[in-house]
Amino acid sequence: MIETREGYAPQSPETLSAYLSGIERVRNILGGDPSRWRIAEVGDGNLNLVFIVRGDAGGVAVKQALPYVRLVGESWPLPLSRAHYEHMALSEQARLTGRLVPEIFHYDETLALIVMELLEPHVIMRRGMIAATLYPRFAEDISTFMSRTLYFTSDLALPAGRKKAMIAAFAGNTALCKITEDLIFTDPYRVADLNRWTSPQLDPYAARWREDGDLKVAVSRLKLKFLSSAEAMLHGDLHTGSIMLTPEDTRVIDPEFAFMGPMGFDTGAIVANFLLNYFSQDGHATSPGERDAYGEWVLATLEAIWTSFREKFLALWRENPAGDAYPASLFQGAEGEGRLETERQSYMDRLWADTVGFAAAKMIRRILGLAHNIDLEWIGDKDRRAVCEARALILARDMMVKPGDYPSVSALAERARRVRRDVIRY
Ligand code: SR1
Ligand code: MG
Numbered sequence: 098m099i100e101t102r103e104g105y106a107p108q109s110p111e112t113l114s115a116y117l118s119g120i121e122r123v124r125n126i127l128g129g130d131p132s133r134w135r136i137a138e139v140g141d142g143n144l145n146l147v148f149i150v151r152g153d154a155g156g157v158a159v160k161q162a163l164p165y166v167r168l169v170g171e172s173w174p175l176p177l178s179r180a181h182y183e184h185m186a187l188s189e190q191a192r193l194t195g196r197l198v199p200e201i202f203h204y205d206e207t208l209a210l211i212v213m214e215l216l217e218p219h220v221i222m223r224r225g226m227i228a229a230t231l232y233p234r235f236a237e238d239i240s241t242f243m244s245r246t247l248y249f250t251s252d253l254a255l256p257a258g259r260k261k262a263m264i265a266a267f268a269g270n271t272a273l274c275k276i277t278e279d280l281i282f283t284d285p286y287r288v289a290d291l292n293r294w295t296s297p298q299l300d301p302y303a304a305r306w307r308e309d310g311d312l313k314v315a316v317s318r319l320k321l322k323f324l325s326s327a328e329a330m331l332h333g334d335l336h337t338g339s340i341m342l343t344p345e346d347t348r349v350i351d352p353e354f355a356f357m358g359p360m361g362f363d364t365g366a367i368v369a370n371f372l373l374n375y376f377s378q379d380g381h382a383t384s385p386g387e388r389d390a391y392g393e394w395v396l397a398t399l400e401a402i403w404t405s406f407r408e409k410f411l412a413l414w415r416e417n418p419a420g421d422a423y424p425a426s427l428f429q430g431a432e433g434e435g436r437l438e439t440e441r442q443s444y445m446d447r448l449w450a451d452t453v454g455f456a457a458a459k460m461i462r463r464i465l466g467l468a469h470n471i472d473l474e475w476i477g478d479k480d481r482r483a484v485c486e487a488r489a490l491i492l493a494r495d496m497m498v499k500p501g502d503y504p505s506v507s508a509l510a511e512r513a514r515r516v517r518r519d520v521i522r523y
Contacts, residue, residue, distance in 0.1 A: 128154025186355030240405035282320035298483030361451025369459035380476030457497035
């Protein structure tokens with residue numbers, strides 16, 4: 098059933114102008130006569146309406162939830178409450194990371210609508226990476242974003258009462274979690290109406306994925322962790338389509354999938370999207386080797402992201418041990434501190450193993466499931482695209498089934514280099 102709510106109506110450029118002119122803060126940002134405001138609906142994501150509004154003095158972006166999945170249509174209802182969770186997560190991320198998220202100017206719970214900073218001249222990172230743009234700040238910024246949002250919402254930093262209040266606050270975002278549970282952890286491994294892949298080239302891969310017992314056990318373990326492990330507040334959809342940036346500035350957007358879940362799901366999303374982009378580069382090259390240098394930048398940046406994330410997370414833990422986990426009274430003196438430091442390193446190793454597993458699941462879903470990445474989709478020649486996708490699938494299967502073979506990010510990057518040279522047979 099499509100949700101109806103008193104006072105809710107999907108906005109159009111005409112209705113939005115009248116609505117925004119009634120909000121003093123927004124009116125001042127836009128400036129001039131509202132009849133001169135230029136409004137365009139530009140949403141190209143899977144779920145929502147997105148408007149860009151420009152006035153004489155400035156601009157804003159407006160995001161409004163629809164009561165269904167935009168990508169599929171009214172046959173797939175989706176609650177408007179996702180705007181509530183997005184607003185809550187954005188507010189918390191702003192508190193923890195400052196200017197790494199867009200500023201919120203106005204939130205309307207009834208209309209499920211957020212008015213926020215217009216990010217210009219930022220582009221969606223996925224598009225920038227397809228165009229082989231270098232982002233020298235990105236590893237520094239995203240490692241800060243992930244370390245601060247994950248650490249400060251975990252039991253390492255929060256007293257148990259506050260942590261449980263956060264779990265309660267996000268517990269209702271079940272419909273968005275269910276999308277992830279089905280589309281990432283289940284559908285690519287069974288016959289599902291919404292699955293799609295590059296066909297006929299990848300038909301044998303899709304068939305093998307549905308018969309692979311080792312893979313089904315491995316992905317089910319990851320799904321159980323996603324369902325049950327409320328480690329920290331996740332962005333919940335931290336792919337390169339949820340990042341807008343320039344070489345000088347990074348912003349993380351769109352946290353409507355936020356909930357309290359396993360940290361490796363967020364870190365794995367970044368790893369997955371970097372690896373998918375890496376494998377897509379040969380499909381975008383207009384001459385042999387043209388994209389080699391960019392591919393190396395992608396892998397070097399991936400290594401820098403995890404290395405910096407690990408260092409920053411550990412530093413936060415050493416400096417802010419305010420949570421109820423690992424009570425200081427149990428780890429006193431030089432010996433206690435030594436044991437705790439060893440445990441911190443083990444914690445990060447375990448988090449890396451989770452990251453590898455979740456990254457693999459996210460790579461597979463983008464090739465065999467419903468929602469694909471333009472990194473690969475924009476490779477027009479299906480034979481070339483299928484080769485890139487097959488390489489990503491081969492690596493992802495190995496990562497998921499044998500995470501122990503990937504003890505470090507450099508081992509993962511090296512294996513990606515080798516798989517990229519694989520000759521693909523179907
Ligand atoms: C039906 S929604 C498909 C995907 O779009 C979002 O960006 C999430 O990744 C979701 O899984
Ligand atoms: Mg999104």
